[in-house]
Amino acid sequence: MSNKQRRREFLRTSGLAAAGFFIVPRHVLGKGYTAPSDKLNLAAIGAGGKGQSDIFNAWNKGENNVVAFADVDWGQCKTSIERFPNAKKYRDFRVMLDEVGKDIDAVTISTPDHFHAYAAMACMQLGKHVYVQKPLTHNIAEARLLTETARRFKVVTQMGNQGASNPMQKTAMDWFDKGLIGNVHTVNIWTNRPVWPQGIPVPTDKPTLPATMTDKEWDIWLGPASYVDYNPLYHPFKWRGWWNFGTGALGDIGCHTIDSPFRILGLGYPTEVECSVGAVFLKDWNPEYIPEGCPPSSHVQIQFPATKKNKSPMKMIWMDGGIRPMHPDLIPANEPISNDGGQNGIILHGTKGLMTIGMYGNNPKLYLNNGDKLEAPVEKPNDRYTAEYGHQVRWTEACKAGFNTKEHKELTSSFDYSGPLTETVLMGNLAIRSYMIRKKVEGGTDQRSRMDWPGRLKLQWDGNMMRITNFDDANAFVTREYRKGWEIEKK
Numbered sequence: 001m002s003n004k005q006r007r008r009e010f011l012r013t014s015g016l017a018a019a020g021f022f023i024v025p026r027h028v029l030g031k032g033y034t035a036p037s038d039k040l041n042l043a044a045i046g047a048g049g050k051g052q053s054d055i056f057n058a059w060n061k062g063e064n065n066v067v068a069f070a071d072v073d074w075g076q077c078k079t080s081i082e083r084f085p086n087a088k089k090y091r092d093f094r095v096m097l098d099e100v101g102k103d104i105d106a107v108t109i110s111t112p113d114h115f116h117a118y119a120a121m122a123c124m125q126l127g128k129h130v131y132v133q134k135p136l137t138h139n140i141a142e143a144r145l146l147t148e149t150a151r152r153f154k155v156v157t158q159m160g161n162q163g164a165s166n167p168m169q170k171t172a173m174d175w176f177d178k179g180l181i182g183n184v185h186t187v188n189i190w191t192n193r194p195v196w197p198q199g200i201p202v203p204t205d206k207p208t209l210p211a212t213m214t215d216k217e218w219d220i221w222l223g224p225a226s227y228v229d230y231n232p233l234y235h236p237f238k239w240r241g242w243w244n245f246g247t248g249a250l251g252d253i254g255c256h257t258i259d260s261p262f263r264i265l266g267l268g269y270p271t272e273v274e275c276s277v278g279a280v281f282l283k284d285w286n287p288e289y290i291p292e293g294c295p296p297s298s299h300v301q302i303q304f305p306a307t308k309k310n311k312s313p314m315k316m317i318w319m320d321g322g323i324r325p326m327h328p329d330l331i332p333a334n335e336p337i338s339n340d341g342g343q344n345g346i347i348l349h350g351t352k353g354l355m356t357i358g359m360y361g362n363n364p365k366l367y368l369n370n371g372d373k374l375e376a377p378v379e380k381p382n383d384r385y386t387a388e389y390g391h392q393v394r395w396t397e398a399c400k401a402g403f404n405t406k407e408h409k410e411l412t413s414s415f416d417y418s419g420p421l422t423e424t425v426l427m428g429n430l431a432i433r434s435y436m437i438r439k440k441v442e443g444g445t446d447q448r449s450r451m452d453w454p455g456r457l458k459l460q461w462d463g464n465m466m467r468i469t470n471f472d473d474a475n476a477f478v479t480r481e482y483r484k485g486w487e488i489e490k491k
Contacts, residue, residue, distance in 0.1 A: 048076030051110030075212030117142035134255035147419030159418035163360025181350030198241035199296030248294030249320035266309035269463025297321020
């Protein structure tokens with residue numbers, strides 16, 4: 001029985017019916033009216049920052065109810081508190097699920113990356129539909145686990161890479177499917193991220209917590225991550241630059257930009273990955289060594305085999321830290337290679353031409369070998385799906401329809417798709433962290449020969465087994481060590 005059917009049955013058999021209250025068909029109530037039994041009861045885990053728009057868009061102008069939310073720092077979610085004054089507020093999402101979980105149908109999860117899998121697993125195991133911000137998880141093993149768990153518990157899922165629902169993505173897919181650029185052999189992707197401090201020393205000072213948090217809330221914020229003292233370089237935003245909590249530039253933007261070629265080319269597991277990263281020198285000949293933090297810039301190459309859609313092997317080249325590829329010959333010298341001043345972009349290089357795509361799948365353009373150029377027409381969005389291309393609204397509609405329905409199958413970033421996508425994004429981070437592994441060389445005679453860097457290899461990946469086959473130390477980054485009491489339970 002679906003959630004909607006259960007609520008209808010409850011109202012039919014309860015004292016409300018005896019008191020003269022009945023569910024009235026939508027067509028009787030009038031256009032635009034949503035019967036109470038057609039509303040989802042929503043909760044949010046993380047209601048500040050991106051969580052504000054996630055739960056607000058899922059609420060969809062009152063088409064659904066927001067019954068509760070949990071956030072360790074209520075000072076960061078004032079907007080949500082003001083928008084939903086009747087929602088029950090919690091500091092600990094586990095207490096929320098214990099107390100009002102039976103009243104919740106679906107949950108938006110918009111926490112730092114390290115908390116995504118722990119919260120999503122707890123909700124899915126209770127049969128709650130989940131919307132999880134990008135990247136889906138903090139590591140590859142968690143992405144695989146969430147994908148499998150969603151199927152097992154038959155819940156409707158969506159990752160928060162809203163550009164996946166941009167209708168312009170379909171235009172780009174249609175162009176490729178028609179063979180306009182031929183088979184793709186190379187994809188360039190670049191970003192101006194990080195736009196937060198990154199490649200900096202680990203903080204050692206111990207400032208006081210914000211007035212809106214206590215030590216208990218800080219412990220909850222840390223969740224599965226290793227314990228560190230509070231620092232404003234971690235909370236509320238700069239956590240992205242630390243491996244303990246975040247996934248760097250790739251985790252922030254990769255699920256937006258890698259999404260387009262992943263979708264267009266029908267990609268699956270990659271076969272190999274290699275990278276280099278930017279170094280910071282504060283002393284002559286001595287690069288800073290900060291394995292706890294993401295680097296200031298990186299250059300990653302991921303190799304994919306041919307697919308059903310793309311008949312040739314393909315390499316994906318990622319650049320961050322403001323580094324970008326050079327101007328391709330097919331794009332006129334006086335035209336920018338992306339529509340945001342070159343800060344972020346995607347180029348698919350094919351045998352017949354190339355395609356450029358902007359952030360969130362916007363403004364695809366074709367530059368063909370014969371000199372033709374084609375730009376996608378700007379589509380007027382359906383009013384119902386204006387906010388973030390309807391990414392959250394479509395998820396709520398699929399939740400109402402149920403698991404494996406047409407609405408569910410039409411979602412653009414359910415875990416069946418976004419799980420493998422996230423694994424590819426995090427493959428780049430696996431290479432970056434392996435690149436930074438260093439080991440002392442016995443008998444080194446000078447400072448430049450005292451250290452070896454054994455992970456600076458072309459890493460071979462077995463996607464089915466989730467394993468690097470030629471450098472075992474790299475496999476430590478497929479998963480993570482979980483803090484005691486915060487291990488992810490499999491049921």
